[in-house]
Amino acid sequence: MPDDLEALRASCGRSLGGHGPTRARDLLATIGPETAVDRYGDGGVVAELEAEVSGLLGMPAAAYLPSGTMAQQAVLRVHADRRGRRTVLFHPMCHLDRHEGRALERLHALVGRPVGADTRMITLHDLEAVAEPAAALVLELPQRDLGGQLPSWEDLQAQVAWARSTGAAAHLDGARLWEASAGYGRTPAEVAGLFDTAYVSFYKGIGALAGCCLAGPQDVVEEVREWRRRMGGTLFGLWPGAASALSLLRPRLARMPAYLEHARGIADALRDVEGVTVVPDPPQTPMLHLLLRTSPEAFKDTALELAREGLWTWPAAMPALDPGASRVELSIGEATCAMSPEQVREVLRRFVQPS
Numbered sequence: 522m523p524d525d526l527e528a529l530r531a532s533c534g535r536s537l538g539g540h541g542p543t544r545a546r547d548l549l550a551t552i553g554p555e556t557a558v559d560r561y562g563d564g565g566v567v568a569e570l571e572a573e574v575s576g577l578l579g580m581p582a583a584a585y586l587p588s589g590t591m592a593q594q595a596v597l598r599v600h601a602d603r604r605g606r607r608t609v610l611f612h613p614m615c616h617l618d619r620h621e622g623r624a625l626e627r628l629h630a631l632v633g634r635p636v637g638a639d640t641r642m643i644t645l646h647d648l649e650a651v652a653e654p655a656a657a658l659v660l661e662l663p664q665r666d667l668g669g670q671l672p673s674w675e676d677l678q679a680q681v682a683w684a685r686s687t688g689a690a691a692h693l694d695g696a697r698l699w700e701a702s703a704g705y706g707r708t709p710a711e712v713a714g715l716f717d718t719a720y721v722s723f724y725k726g727i728g729a730l731a732g733c734c735l736a737g738p739q740d741v742v743e744e745v746r747e748w749r750r751r752m753g754g755t756l757f758g759l760w761p762g763a764a765s766a767l768s769l770l771r772p773r774l775a776r777m778p779a780y781l782e783h784a785r786g787i788a789d790a791l792r793d794v795e796g797v798t799v800v801p802d803p804p805q806t807p808m809l810h811l812l813l814r815t816s817p818e819a820f821k822d823t824a825l826e827l828a829r830e831g832l833w834t835w836p837a838a839m840p841a842l843d844p845g846a847s848r849v850e851l852s853i854g855e856a857t858c859a860m861s862p863e864q865v866r867e868v869l870r871r872f873v874q875p876s
Contacts, residue, residue: 526825526836533833537868540728540773541856542833548730551765558760562749570763573770574734578719579710582742583734585763587754589696590621592720592735593659595748598629599741600690600718601656608632610651611659613639614666616694631656640842642672645679658684661694662701662712665850668800668810669697671704681715693719696733697806699726703777704806717741723766726807727773728854732762773854780807780853783862787851790862796873798846807853812846813838813872820847823872834868847872 536542559565567585575583586592594617597609609625611617613635617625625631634655637647642664660680663669672680684691693716695701702709713719718737723729735745749755784804791797796814813820820838827834838847851857857865 526821526828529825529828530833530836532831533828534831535859536833536856537860537865538834538850538852538854539856540854548765551729551768552761553764553768556760556764558758559763561757562746562755562759565760565763566767567759567763570767570770571734573767574721575736577709577770577774578713578721578736580713580719580736580738582739583736584742584746584749585732585734585759586745586749587732587756587759587762589616589694589720589722589733590624591749591752591754592733592745593617593692593694594621594624594629595745595752596692596718596720596735596737596741597625597631597657597659598748599744600692601629601631604656604688604690606654606656606689608634608653608655609657609659610634610636610648610655610689611694612637612643612661612664614664615659615661616665616696617659640667642667642670642676643680645676645683648680648683655684655687655689657690657692659692659694660716661696663697663704663806663808665697665808668850669700669704669804669806669808670801671701671805674705674707678715690717692716695719696722697726697808699774699777700780700806700808702774703781709774723762723770726777726852726854727766727769729769730762730765732759732766776855777807780858783807783858784809784851784853786862787853787857787865790866791869794866794870794873797869809851809853811849811851811869812841812843813849813869814845815847815873817847819875820872823875827868827871832868 557565559567571583637643681691722733788799798812800810841848
């Protein structure tokens with residue numbers, strides 16, 4: 522058996538995080554043989570999914586796009602053009618700023634302005650310190666790079682109200698809205714309903730093929746469709762991703778409260794394990810970050826050992842502010858729920874207390 526960790530991935534029958542090993546046969550099985558295909562995004566299962574999402578989010582319309590990067594750039598361009606403003610406000614750890622090659626500036630002539638500190642959630646005080654008129658405020662729920670944290674419901678309402686009072690649009694980066702809904706104990710429509718527009722992903726917490734929807738007022742969504750075409754996203758057939766999402770959305774959404782309960786059970790089981798810190802503790806959504814007192818080299822050795830035993834964990838750790846710790850993300854899904862909190866505890870103990 523090869524010693525390279527990534528080469529071992531395909532051989533693992535179990536996974537610590539998410540919904541299990543990603544295999545083509547499993548994803549293809551989420552596309553029904555009688556799926557009605559679309560033509561350039563019109564009709565078929567794409568229209569079915571758009572209607573389903575607009576209903577779930579309580580918004581007038583939704584458009585399916587092949588990626589969240591495209592969806593959010595498109596809708597922010599629409600908000601900016603309508604307001605004659607170019608500034609977009611967001612958290613310093615926002616995907617738009619960290620992972621998209623400055624596309625807001627280079628493709629859309631928009632100016633991204635981080636607000637607040639990268640180690641905590643945005644506060645109303647942070648926003649009130651901004652004097653510059655903004656086109657939009659983007660709020661990511663939950664804040665992935667902070668371990669899936671959420672602002673309080675009251676803080677969230679206040680921040681959206683601030684945006685509206687300044688003439689800015691309030692846009693929800695809801696890549697993990699399904700998890701945020703469980704964390705708030707509210708429906709997706711209640712959360713999304715605070716905002717002018719919302720983006721939701723299908724391959725993250727839902728576990729479907731890649732793709733997303735952008736929801737909002739009919740006229741805004743129609744403009745987003747035009748930008749989808751301009752940006753090369755109106756493919757001849759968008760049906761595979763849409764069919765996969767439609768088949769998994771309702772069942773996985775119904776399971777989010779159980780995933781959250783399991784995340785909190787895992788945090789309870791880890792609380793007295795020396796060398797493991799749960800962030801945040803307790804988890805606020807069905808995901809969490811773990812700070813492990815181990816070196817990158819020791820981390821990889823343990824991950825390799827577990828992969829040889831058939832359990833996939835992580836390919837590598839992320840940097841942590843503490844040089845003596847490694848940081849990883851654990852998203853809770855069907856695969857995680859197949860393991861008891863005590864079994865997860867034993868796996869994590871091996872990273873920080875190798876035998």
